[in-house]
Amino acid sequence: MESWKRKFAIIWTGQLFSILSSAIVGYAVVFWISMETRSAEVLSLAVMATLLPQALLGPLAGVYVDRWKRKRTLIAADMFVAFCSLILGLLFYFGKAELGYIYLLLALRSVGSAFHSPAMQAAIPLLAPETELMRISGVNQAIQSVCSIAGPALGALFITSFNMTVVMLLDVAGALIACTALLFVTIPDPVVKEQVDKKSVVREMKAGIREVRRHKGLGELMGISVMVTFILMPIATLFPLMTVNHFGGDTYQMSLVEIVWGSGMLVGGLILGLWKIKIRKVILINISYLVLGLYMLFSGLLPPQDFMVFVILTAIGGISAPFYSSPFTALLQTHIPSSALGRVFSLFGSLSLLPSMLGLLATGFIADSIGISRSFVWGGILILGLGILSFFIPSIMQLERKKKFKNSGGLPLC
Template sequence: MIASSNWKRNFFTIWTGQAFSQFSSSVLQFAIVWYLTDKTGSAMVLSVAMMMGFLPQGILGLFVGVFIDRYSRKRIMMISDSFIAVASFIMVIAGWMGILSTEVILVVLLLRSIGSAFHNPCLQAVTPQIVPSDQLTRCSGYSQAVESVSQILSPAVAAVLYRSWSLSGIVFLDVIGAFIAVFTLGITVIPELHQDENRGKVQVLREAKEGFQILRSNKGMLGLVLIGSLYTLALMPTSALFPLMSMSYFNGTSMNASIVEVVFSVGLLFGSLLLARWGGTKNRVYTIIGSFLLMSFSLFVSGVLPPSGFYVFVICSWLMGVSGPFYWGAYTPLLQSNFEAKYLGRVLSLASSIRLLSGPIGLAASGVLAEKYGVEKWFLIAGGLVLVAAFLCIMISTVRNCDNR
């Protein structure tokens, strides 16, 4: 841990750069979705694009933690950000050459996801090297607030730029954001981990297995990771079904769908700022349980509303947004504080993989159920799954008591 007088400067320097990068990437993401919609009008293409965006992270996360724990985390993040920028620049070159196709965009999304597979767990692993353990939850709230602001502003900015710029111009914005992130990382002091055991030849499978054994040795945290996968299985499809719920079940328009998305993001921002101010409960598992209960309540109410209940659905969407940061803002610091720094890369990337790989199961199940029984029924099912997650946190003593502060 570096001197307490410097940790705030280092943390906020890193996150300023990450804020620029996250915002520009979010703008580009919306622009790509609209571009693919305009050019193809295919739901299948959009589904494949979503899979390209997160499936590589889920698969590679089983192994990338080995490199995060072995090599300079600062250097890995700088290389990852640069790799993502270069991958995006492929679209600019393809546009100049007149060969920008759906296939090229899907390949770029795949490459960006590979870069993120290294970058995201590495950033999470670095945070406890900088931030005092008693400030991790509060700093997680600040990070969630940055993400929420990005979600609120990026659709509007993307809409303006998409009408006035080419897709290549928006890619340039993302490249600039990535290099700002690289610059702020370059001027930040991040203590290196000195581990004699990490010298020598990389043995990916053995070291990845060791990371799983470390996670498994903490039964409470392993249980929380698996419960988090149940939460993801319920919520990832729900977010995908939000527009359909607004426009199909409530007979709304694209404007109604936009209102719901913006209100949800405002709820995220409110919850993030509240968590940053408050810091959560002393036992962070109770913060997670409270988040689950609020989310479950909001989903249940949404699922039983009549088609005339759109404005109540808007309120429920705000409550869903409010609940989110209290889960993520407590879950990540719990992982960060329960394992030694030298294992964090493997533990965090493995936990992320377990969570992300549950997403396709939920997406497949929700598609079938929504098609056969109605989209609102999935909200009831999701509410039930999240409620089960809350009760598991309460009933399993190792999970309930896994906060070691």
């Protein structure tokens, strides 16, 4: 096995345990809050506590990800999240797990994620050949999908079989396995040709933005991706209500839709990971938008008796989702120098999360004002329009035909 493949096998093994344990804990906390409070408002506050710190800290975290050693950053972020889970587990053990403490520790776990995610994405181009980046992104997507499928089921199983302290300790164990795996691999750091003023945090944040703007078409592609996520996120939260209210489904059918979507994403990620697809990444992204738009449009137009057609369409939509996220990640990794990748991924994460959270807050209003099925129809039309528009933006379509930056991290930071 080639050296880079061996490294990724070790890293992925550790990350699988870490991501799965975090997913189990995340769903278990949601289930616990739902059963204890039966309050949608309390649940929404927990979701906000999980997402908001990561969204707000993203650009700042990216600066330090690019300054610090990648491997140390990954281990420190994982251990910080594990420490927060350990504290929460102790609070459950001593019967002190009040909502305020839960919100605070969920927010602190989100701070750790703000550093871990961009550090991992920024490290990948330093470990693997450029031609393999999209396949690696596909495998990463497949791992995420496995965890999204298994997380809810295992979270429900553990919360009914064990107390919350044991469940929280799972996250600690997963982080320890991931950190141990990282100790067995060497992750190089980008070479910076100029000395950077360590006090110029704002200047470095601006440099990350300039790096995106330097590649004509990349900013436009990122903008469309943010708009698609803004539309997709609130509609995705309506899946259970679509199943129950429109199709007259029950709990089993709600879980079926979620499992089918996650399974579709797993299949899409495996396709990208196992085959070297020679279609240009920009084309794959645009086609994925079209498929997602058509999936939502047709789903909203289905009569109530066609639930199984909705399930089939959901599987198709799930398969198409990795075909815009994975190629987009690979495009950033091939066009942006490694010395700036942490900031760029953090910036994109924040730009995606902040509008999406506004969309999530508006979900109830959208569903009540225009109806759930019409929300799918209009969401599908908008995403379909963005996919068509992207084909007619010259800077996007010419993006991969331009000379790319050789990802050695050689550009100055600011």
